[in-house]
Amino acid sequence: MEWMPAFRLTWLGGWLPLVISSSIQWGLLFSMPRDVFKRLFDRSGWGKKQRIFFRLGKLCSLVCLVLIIFTPLKLHSPCFIVGACLYLLGLLGLVVSTLNYRDTPFDQPVTRGLYRISRHPQIVSTTLIALGICLAVGSWLAVSILAVAKVLEHFGILAEEEACLKQYGESYRSFMGRVPRYFLFF
16 A cells, blocks of 8 residues: 555556446435435435535545545555455445335335344445545555545535434434444444
């Protein structure tokens, strides 16, 4: 791992796993019924502060993506192996949690599948994917920017939970009491 890796676009660069995971994610999203897709991206219940922090987090994520795209994979390093494992785990989690979300009736909170162990398994999964790629390219800078992005995006997750409480009431409050926000902790 190095702080500032060499930036160049190569055939075996960080863009490759990014394109694969994005294709899978968007393929799953576009296969959803329109109302389920809209529910996934509904930000109507968010406050101004939450929107600002979330957008700042997305901006940091964009910077991280640019770093990833222009950084070669470190194929023969231990960090590549760890990164590839996290990437594959995140990809599997993303597919399963997206299907869990898709198959839940619109008038109920999503509480099946991976949602039994995390209130936000899609967020955790995409974070694992991004972290895996950051490690696979061997960039501490990308990992640091990703960490800042996720801290800022946390405010969006809090807003999402507030909106779910308003929409689903006591059933979502009970779900919050049983299931941690980010898998085994928090």
